[in-house]
Amino acid sequence: MVENLRLKGITDERVLDAMNKVPRHLFLDTTLDLLAYEDQALPILCEQTISMPSTVAFQSQLLNVQPRMKVLEIGTGSGYQTAILCTLGARVFSIERQKGLFSRTKSKLESLSYRAKCFLGDGYQGLTEIHEHPFDRIIITCGARMIPQPLFDQLKEGGIMVIPVGNNEQEMLRVTKVEGKAQIEQFGHCRFVPMLEGRQF
Numbered sequence: 798m799v800e801n802l803r804l805k806g807i808t809d810e811r812v813l814d815a816m817n818k819v820p821r822h823l824f825l826d827t828t829l830d831l832l833a834y835e836d837q838a839l840p841i842l843c844e845q846t847i848s849m850p851s852t853v854a855f856q857s858q859l860l861n862v863q864p865r866m867k868v869l870e871i872g873t874g875s876g877y878q879t880a881i882l883c884t885l886g887a888r889v890f891s892i893e894r895q896k897g898l899f900s901r902t903k904s905k906l907e908s909l910s911y912r913a914k915c916f917l918g919d920g921y922q923g924l925t926e927i928h929e930h931p932f933d934r935i936i937i938t939c940g941a942r943m944i945p946q947p948l949f950d951q952l953k954e955g956g957i958m959v960i961p962v963g964n965n966e967q968e969m970l971r972v973t974k975v976e977g978k979a980q981i982e983q984f985g986h987c988r989f990v991p992m993l994e995g996r997q998f
């Protein structure tokens with residue numbers, strides 16, 4: 798898988814190493830074992846998808862995570878991206894809006910000893926536990942209609958947010974907070990499941 802990621806332009810050795818270490822098949826239904834290491838998005842619970850490995854690696858590379866950084870992830874899903882962030886040494890806070898996925902994935906991450914803190918909630922609001930703010934990095938793994946203001950507010954000065962923005966198709970954006978303002982860079986088209994408003998009980 799790592800060789801394929803290099804061919805697709807992933808150059809960050811720490812990201813490649815993390816991708817090599819985290820067994821993706823453990824985050825999928827066993828019937829999908831044979832496809833786990835192909836560069837494909839695959840179905841998970843609640844009609845959601847686990848992102849393609851190259852997308853996970855690309856977002857992780859743009860995020861430029863350093864050990865001990867506080868990272869907020871929106872869209873826990875299968876927990877695969879969460880595990881990559883933990884392996885990069887981040888202190889991860891992850892929000893999922895679907896109860897079924899939240900409970901399953903929280904236990905899965907615990908059973909595999911990934912120390913992320915999982916929350917059930919609406920990612921558009923960010924983390925309601927304000928004592929955990931601000932974050933060095935924020936990663937959104939679903940397609941957002943716009944850059945949610947509460948998430949930008951929860952980003953540290955100099956911090957980076959990686960977010961796919963758009964409706965049916967999205968543009969991958971890297972947003973850096975400089976003197977309180979958003980500096981935006983674009984990194985091409987991508988396709989994610991939509992970021993929906995409100996949480997599911």
Ligand code: SAH
Binds near residue numbers: 841846848876878894
């Ligand atoms: N990072 C995940 C990607 C899962 S797909 C993985 O590697 O498997 C995106 C996830 O975002 C879905 O689980 C979906 O339920 C969740 N999601 C969508 N809108 C959300 C919101 N407003 N807040 C939190 N999670 C959301």
